[in-house]
Amino acid sequence: MPRQTQEQLSAEIVAxxxxxxxxxxxGATSVQQIADAMGYSKAAVLYHFPSKDxxxxxxxxxxxxxxxxxxDDxxxxxxxxxxxxxxxxxxxLALTRSELGALLDLSGxxxxxxxxxxxxxxLRELLRADDGQDAGVRVDIALWGVMFTARFADKHDAVRAAMVRAAADLLDIKD
Incomplete structure (x- = not known):
């Protein structure tokens, strides 16, 4: 098996x-736990990132x-x-990185x-259909709802389709 590049290793540590x-x-996660989950030493993790922060x-x-x-896409x-x-x-993104919703809560x-x-x-501005307050509220609920649902959803196509459909309905996006 080929060795990981420094960039690949850093990306794995971040993930x-x-x-x-x-x-x-x-607060409950230590650098040692991150290292253990990777099968690396704490020193190896700290070589790439000098602190948990x-x-x-x-x-x-x-x-x-x-x-x-x-x-941008x-x-x-x-x-x-x-x-x-x-x-x-x-x-x-929410389904592949379901931890993002929790990170938003803890990273203030x-x-x-x-x-x-x-x-x-x-992203919020891209999804707004108009300038009304109601449109902004619908966008916020759709974005947060997707992140919240992804934290607890099974990762399969039927859930993805339902999430897209519900968010699109809430945002009044026409087919």
Missing amino acids: IAGRLFGSQGY ALLGAVLREAAARITEIV DAARSGDDARRHAVERYVD RHAELHALAEAGMR
């Missing part, structure tokens, strides 16, 4: 840290990058086509939250 922070909570920052930056990709689309595609990609004090909040606001 495992994110899952553990999301499932156990940031630095790991949380990396997890939040990665989440912001994924949401930014959703928005839909820049060439317009109207309901862009909104539906963004909903589908957001549901996919972290400096990296700004980038995640900015990416979220860009």
Whole structure:
């Protein structure tokens, strides 16, 4: 088996840290637990990230990058086509990274939250159909509902389809 590159190893550390922070909570997760989950030493993890706080920052930056990709990918689309595609990609992100909803709750004090909040606001604006307060409330409920549902959903196509349909209905996205 070929050795992982430094970039691949860092990405694996971030993914495992994110899952553990999301499932156990940031305070209850130690760097040693992250290392144990990877089969590496604590020193190896700390070589890539000097502290648990630095790991949380990396997890939040990665989440912001994924949401930014959703928005940027839909820049060439317009109207309901862009909104539906963004909903589908957001549901996919939520289902593959179900810990993100929990991370948003625990990361309010972290400096990296700004980038995640900015990416979220860009997605929120993409999904709004109009400037009314009602539209903003529907978007917020759809985004949070998808993240909450993904934390507890079985990861299969029927759930994904139901989540996309429910979010699209709430956002009044036409087929």
